[in-house]
Amino acid sequence: MPLRDALVEHADRFPLVGVVRDYPVLRRIGEIRHRQYVERQGKAYGSMVLDRQCLIEPSDFTSVNIYARDARGITCAMRVGEVLGDRNPYSPLFEKAARRFGLSVETTLTCTRLVRAPRHSGRHAVHLIRFVRWQTVHAGWRYCIMQTAEKLVPFFRKFGFTETGIWADDPAAGRLQVLVLDTNMRPTQEESDA
Amino acid sequence: MPDCDMREAHGLLDLYACIDDAQERFAGLLKSYLVDHPTTIDQYIRYLSFQYHLTKDVQRYFLAIAAHGDLSRRRRLREFLCSFANEEELHYLVAANDLARLGLRPLPMPFDVELWHHYFGKVVVDRPFVRLGAAAILENISDGPAKEWVKKALQGSFLTRDNTKFLVLHQHEVLPHGNQILNAIEEGDLEPHHFADLSEGARKGTVLYLRMAEWAIRPTTLASICDHGTISLDQQEEQRIANFSMTELGGTSGLQQATP
Numbered sequence: 001m002p003l004r005d006a007l008v009e010h011a012d013r014f015p016l017v018g019v020v021r022d023y024p025v026l027r028r029i030g031e032i033r034h035r036q037y038v039e040r041q042g043k044a045y046g047s048m049v050l051d052r053q054c055l056i057e058p059s060d061f062t063s064v065n066i067y068a069r070d071a072r073g074i075t076c077a078m079r080v081g082e083v084l085g086d087r088n089p090y091s092p093l094f095e096k097a098a099r100r101f102g103l104s105v106e107t108t109l110t111c112t113r114l115v116r117a118p119r120h121s122g123r124h125a126v127h128l129i130r131f132v133r134w135q136t137v138h139a140g141w142r143y144c145i146m147q148t149a150e151k152l153v154p155f156f157r158k159f160g161f162t163e164t165g166i167w168a169d170d171p172a173a174g175r176l177q178v179l180v181l182d183t184n185m186r187p188t189q190e191e192s193d194a
Numbered sequence: 195m196p197d198c199d200m201r202e203a204h205g206l207l208d209l210y211a212c213i214d215d216a217q218e219r220f221a222g223l224l225k226s227y228l229v230d231h232p233t234t235i236d237q238y239i240r241y242l243s244f245q246y247h248l249t250k251d252v253q254r255y256f257l258a259i260a261a262h263g264d265l266s267r268r269r270r271l272r273e274f275l276c277s278f279a280n281e282e283e284l285h286y287l288v289a290a291n292d293l294a295r296l297g298l299r300p301l302p303m304p305f306d307v308e309l310w311h312h313y314f315g316k317v318v319v320d321r322p323f324v325r326l327g328a329a330a331i332l333e334n335i336s337d338g339p340a341k342e343w344v345k346k347a348l349q350g351s352f353l354t355r356d357n358t359k360f361l362v363l364h365q366h367e368v369l370p371h372g373n374q375i376l377n378a379i380e381e382g383d384l385e386p387h388h389f390a391d392l393s394e395g396a397r398k399g400t401v402l403y404l405r406m407a408e409w410a411i412r413p414t415t416l417a418s419i420c421d422h423g424t425i426s427l428d429q430q431e432e433q434r435i436a437n438f439s440m441t442e443l444g445g446t447s448g449l450q451q452a453t454p
């Protein structure tokens with residue numbers, strides 16, 4: 001099942017989680033990314049859209065962006081893609097991680113560009129991770145490769161992710177670590193995973 | 195008779211002048227942006243979005259023109275309009291499906307498209323040739339001096355076979371449709387007041403179309419202050435868009451063979 005068909009909103013179980021299907025929403029996420037990555041890093045970064053204050057990349061149009069929201073709008077967002085066939089410049093890196101840890105690339109998805117609105121603590125990221133796991137395991141995906149900033153590594157460990165030692169210097173976000181998760185085809189995390 | 199022919203020739207020349215002017219202005223608009231920058235994906239999303247709203251239910255206009263009493267003795271023109279309606283009817287789904295391949299739905303209807311439908315929807319009932327004049331513009335505006343700039347606009351690393359079906363379809367069509375519509379008008383044995391309406395519609399169509407084009411090219415142009423929220427589509431329409439296949443276009447055409 002294509003990722004776009006697997007990642008559909010599930011209002012009962014995940015009422016806070018939305019799937020991006022409209023450009024104004026993607027643009028808002030691009031603005032949050034720009035603030036979090038580009039402005040803070042102080043690096044010039046070429047965006048692919050006219051709006052200079054907005055970080056949108058080719059793989060946003062081949063992957064699925066998801067977000068959590070409250071009454072004031074988007075609280076955090078993340079991009080979910082496939083290892084193969086994505087236009088992500090990190091595909092070779094992710095393939096390397098998949099090979100090294102014996103993950104089948106056909107059932108491995110990638111999570112990148114996790115951001116939070118400046119006004120928000122970011123605790124809604126929990127909903128995004130649970131949503132992705134629930135939806136994609138039911139659709140046949142098993143593994144997840146997460147690309148994240150060093151300081152969030154302990155946060156992801158709590159969800160069963162393990163470190164790979166693989167990292168990359170991202171032009172916008174700085175050094176990013178690669179973590180992997182084996183869901184064992186369980187759509188929710190069990191205590192033993194933690 | 196010669197007097198009548200003269201008047202007809204004058205009417206036609208006026209319509210051609212409107213088309214030339216529209217092409218010049220369209221070329222100027224595209225050039226003003228493209229001379230310094232390549233097209234970006236947000237411009238392309240805006241382009242496909244306005245085309246979706248502009249061309250959805252386009253068959254209603256052509257069938258409304260065909261339905262007018264002035265076409266009761268102009269049956270070839272009427273037949274042409276019916277075939278044209280069939281051929282164009284599903285094109286809006288091509289635009290929406292191109293967007294779906296980018297993971298997106300169309301943007302909400304831009305204000306200038308709303309104005310287009312309010313104006314032409316009303317005027318087409320009693321003065322159908324006003325709308326036909328606008329169609330003559332839509333089918334010809336990308337030609338002439340605009341052609342090289344349209345070609346330049348349609349280049350971008352984000353363009354793939356899957357998300358450019360609307361463009362490819364209309365690039366192939368530009369010649370036949372533009373000429374076909376003008377031939378149908380020329381052979382329609384029309385009267386001076388018809389030509390006056392054709393030119394009026396051509397001019398007004400140019401104004402609105404160029405405003406839509408500007409809305410796509412410059413996302414912060416005046417009309418963008420009306421951009422708000424996201425589109426609401428019913429489940430059925432979502433399904434039609436998602437499941438659309440180019441084979442659905444085949445067999446509807448009386449004007450030309452469907453491209454394979």
Ligand SMILES: [Fe+2]
Pocket residue numbers: 249282285364
């Ligand atoms: Fe068309």
